Amino acid sequence: MSIDSGLCIGxxxxxxxxxxxxxxxxxxxxLVRPGSEDGRGDPLLNEAVRACPVQAINFAED
Structure with missing residues (x-):
């Protein structure tokens, strides 16, 4: 998981x-907090990905 700094508008x-x-x-x-790079333990991760207004979060579910 990462945030595209070229797309992020803050x-x-x-x-x-x-x-x-x-x-x-x-x-x-x-930014992705250190130690939570995969984020899979957080139940709100998918909602955060959807909430980004410019789709700057790169995350692929397995």
């Missing part, structure tokens, strides 16, 4: 929806 929806997986950098853009 809306913060990912961090609001799944704060255990996502946060924001010093400039306010989304």
């Amino acid at each position: 809306s913060g929806q990912c961090a609001l929806t799944a704060p255990a997986v996502f946060g924001s950098d010093d400039d306010g853009f989304g």
Whole structure:
């Protein structure tokens, strides 16, 4: 899982929806929190992916 920094507009929806997986950098853009790179343990992960207004989160379910 990753966030495409070229697409991210810093809306913060990912961090609001799944704060255990996502946060924001010093400039306010989304980031995947260290240690939660796969995020599969968070039940809100799929909702966070859907909440991104520019689909900047790259995540493929197995």
